[in-house]
Amino acid sequence: MIAEIGHYALVLALALAILQSVLPIWGARVRDAALMGLASPLAFGQLALIAVSFAALTHAYVTSDFSLVNVVENSHSAKPLIYKISGVWGNHEGSLLLWVLILALFSALVAGFGRNLPERLKADVLGVQATISVAFLLFVLITSNPFARLDQPPLEGQDLNPLLQDPGLAIHPPLLYVGYVGFSMAFSFAVAALIEGKVDAAWARWVRPWTLTAWLFLTLGIAMGSYWAYYELGWGGFWFWDPVENASLMPWLSGTALLHSAVVMEKREALKVWTVLLALLTFALSLLGTFIVRSGVLTSVHAFAVDPARGVAILIILVVFVGGSLALYALRAPSLKQGGVFAPVSREGALVLNNLFLTAACAAVFVGTLYPLALEAVTGEKISVGPPFFNNTFGPLMLPVMLVMPFAPLLAWKRGDATRALNGLLGAIVVAVVATALVAGFVRGGPTLAPLGVGLALFAIVGAFAEIAERAKLFRASPAESVRRARGLPSSAWGGALAHAGMGVTLLGVVAATAWESESVTALKQGQTVQIAGYDISYDGMIQRQGPNFRSTVAKLTVRKDGTVATRLEPSRRLYTARQMDLTESSIATFGLSQLYASVGEARGDGAAALRITYKPLVTLIWFGSIFMALGGCLSLADRRLRVGAPRKSARALPAAHPAPAE
Template sequence: MVAELGQFVLVLALITAICQGVLPLVGAHYQNMALMKLADNASFVQFAALTGAFICLTIGYVTSDFSILNVASNSHSLKPLLYKISGVWGNHEGSLLLWVWILALFGFAVALFGRNLPDSLKARVLAIQGLIGVGFLLFVLFTSNPFERLSPAPFDGNGLNPLLQDPGLAFHPPFLYLGYVGLSVTFSFAIAALIEGKVDPAWARWVRPWTLAAWAFLTIGIALGSWWAYYELGWGGWWFWDPVENASFMPWLAATALLHSAIVVEKRDTLKNWTILLAIIAFSLSLLGTFLVRSGVLNSVHAFASDPARGVFILMFLIFVIGGSLVLYAVRAPAMKGGGLFAPISREGALVLNNLLLSTAAATVLLGTLYPIFLDAFTGEKVSVGPPYFNATFLPLAVPLVIAMAFGPFLPWKRADLGSALSRLKFALFAALIVLGLTWWLQTDGPLLAMVGMGLFAWLLIGSLIEWTDRIKLFRAPLSSSWRRMVNLPRSAHGMTVAHIGVALVVLGITASEAWQSERLGIMKPGETVIVGGYDFRFEGAEQITGPNYNALRGTFTASSGSGAGYQMFPEQRVYTDPPMMTTEAAIRPMLTADLYVVIGDEDGTGGYATRIYHKPFISWIWLGCLTMFFGGFLSLSDRRLRLGAPKKRQLEIKGEKAPNQI
């Protein structure tokens, strides 16, 4: 019964999405208020229907209803409850249902929080959201139905992919989809603006909160996926430039550019066409990621499906959405002229440079991701584009981007003096040179890029802190005055500083872990000790253990540095039976300065075991930095959500002081 109910509400959601996608557009064209208001109610009904469908599928998983094909294919009665629930979206059909549910969630959120939007713009935005929902609901119902029955029902299910039976993968897809699908709102705003032929600072203020939300969720989603790959796959790395990793990274780059471009539209009423194009590109790249994961054109541990029919459907939808939006852009964009002029050395100029570097970076990643696919399709030749290409093309763009991040906030709008900004950043430059020199002194054999990376970390960290202290006039005014300025400073300003500090921490983690990692791969017998990264790793032995739904070989290692008690570490090699698969569970000892990382493999037949031991300096700072960026994004969002309407002048209760610059 639960499957039939889920199927019914899915059909109801499709009918509602069609009404939401068509009638409000007609109402906005003819200024029919009743039809325009229908968009709000339709978005609520669609969200409620898809919530019901998602609950029905979840009930099927929790109760192990193996008469549902999707449950039988991806669950098992012995699975822990957490993985029964995460199994709902740990497969192609269920993840698509999660996608359309989040799409409806964002549509409902626009209807709920967009009370200050003009009626015609709001109706068009919700209509575009509805049309996107129509495409995905058709895909779900006709090619990827999660409620398809299986008769006769098996006694038990096949089980979820063991690689996905992990807490990191339980939370990674929802956050990632919140980012992917959140970009649909910015896309809908862009298409609605093209239809109306109007982009102004108010439009940019309405777009920025949705861009911030999508960017923040995408940041934490990518970080969770990277963290999972680090500790679950057992290869010791955190990023491999896998095509599906790239598919999430490209819309993040585009969303970052869009976020900064919208600032220029809001503050200076310029870069309108470019901002609209970025909104289209960002969502198009998220759709491209959907195509790559579900079309079968590539093999990846992240890929969901390999059904060509599904791939053709997504490709047609992709062409329709991207092609249609670009045609509309080509027709309508020339009529929207930018406003204010600005000098190359200015806040606007710095943000334009930011956009150029981010867009070029996204283009290089896109080329490296799609080139093997196109070459295979047209010539049959198999090639692999791996880390050497991406490192050689992406890093030269990342270096000036980090340098510009510290400069930009010091530059005033319209026209600026570069010398003045440099003088205010002299302490950041001094700190960067000191850190670079210390790195060279302590690591004389270290690579040049590592020294540059450490210098960039100090430059951006200190530069961001200087900019923040400059806003509140710390040490240049009485502490009470600085405190009042800090309290009255917009949260978006605090959020920008926090997010930039997060980027600095990521730079530190990437640089140190990649440049100065120590490793030892080889056979070890019980009682043997090896030294890696200044730590003694003693192999105590291995034993067979039994888990909830797996058997495992567990090793025991003692890691000590000679200055205290040792750390017990227990890496495992697990063997699952439903479905049959072997996985590696690394033992990790995270610390502020380094991670200790141990993996155990097969026995060699003589009492020894294959082992991999790593010492990874500062690698945890990569994810700490991502969390900091996420927090910075939502700190900014907490300010912007209260300012969706017409801007209001801030009044500081500080005698004789002007309000600090806002960004």
């Protein structure tokens, strides 16, 4: 009965979504306040109904209701509770239900926190958002019903894919979905503005918080997915240029460009046409990622292998929304008035350069990801585009971004002074040059250009705070005055500095971990030892353990440094009995910012254990950098200037003797 309630709640949510997609937009056209006012209640009702449906599916998983096809195919009664819950979105049908839930949540947030938005714009935004909900609710109900029943329920389920039975996968998909779906708000604001034919600085300020929220969660989702692949797959890598990984990277790159473009539009009312286009394309790339993952056009460790017919349905959704929005854009763009002119050397100029290279990098990833799929679809020929292509195209395109990033905040709007900006970065330049020389002189091995990578990373980290130092008059005023000025800076200034520094921290981790890692692939018998990066790792034997729904063979390793036991590692291989699937579980020891990584291969007949042991210097900086970027996004969101909607005018006029200061 609970499953039927969940199913009918989805049907009712579809009905409300249809009403929300029609009535408010029509009300805005005929200026009917009552019809426009229906948008918010309909958004709240849609969220409540989809939440009921999601709760019903979660209940079915937690109670192991094997009368549902979805639960049978993705759960098992012996599975730990956390994986029963995460199993709700660890499959095609459940993850789509989570998708529409987040979509409805964003609509409700606009309805609740957008009280200061112009009435017509709010009605249009919620109406456009509802059309996306209609499309995906129809897709769920017609092709991917999570509440389909079995006539004869089995006694036991088939279990969740063992790769997904991990805490990281309980967190990673929801974070990614908030990022993917969050960009739908930028899309809805862009389409609503095109419908109204009005795109201005106020629009840019309204769209920035939603874009920033989506970017923040997508950053965390990508980082979590990277760390999951690093420790769970047993390969020891953090990025493989897998098509599904690229599917999340592309909207992140485009969304980053959108954030910077919206800043220019808000401050100078320039780049209107470009900003609106980025808002449309960023969500289009999110939909493209959904198509890649669910269409069955590729095989990946984290793609949903489903009926290609579902992929056709998603492709239709993609074509309708992207094609329709671009057609509207082509119709309206010529009428959008551009803002003020700016010199090439200015903050606007630096942000435009940033946009060009970010979008070029996104285009390179797009081509490398889709070209093999398109070629196979047209000619049947299969080719592989791997890391060499992406490393040789993406890396050089991101290099100018890292170089320009510290300069932009030090340049004035409209016309900047390059010499002054360069002077403000002298400290960062000195740190970068000294670090490059020290690494080149004292660190042995690694690629020739690796020291330059370290220098660039430190330049980005130190340079990120150059604007803070400039505005706080560091070393030019008393320490107390500098602290007072720094504390008075808006949180967005600190947020931008922290996010930019996070990029440098991640780059430093990538360079160090890839350039100077040490690896040993060996077979050890009990009592034998292998040395790597100054550590002695001895093999102490193999033991068996029984898990809740798996059997585990564990290799026991002792790690010594200078004769003293530093830690113990226990890499293992698990056999999940329900699916008879064998899985490698790595073991990781962290020493400062570096890690020692061990994985074990299949058992050998001579009693030796096949081991892969890797020392990865500064590898944790890759994910610490992502956390810093996300914290920077949080600080920027906390800025009072990013409140949703226009500020209300004060009811009490200021005295004539104390006029309001100009901003």
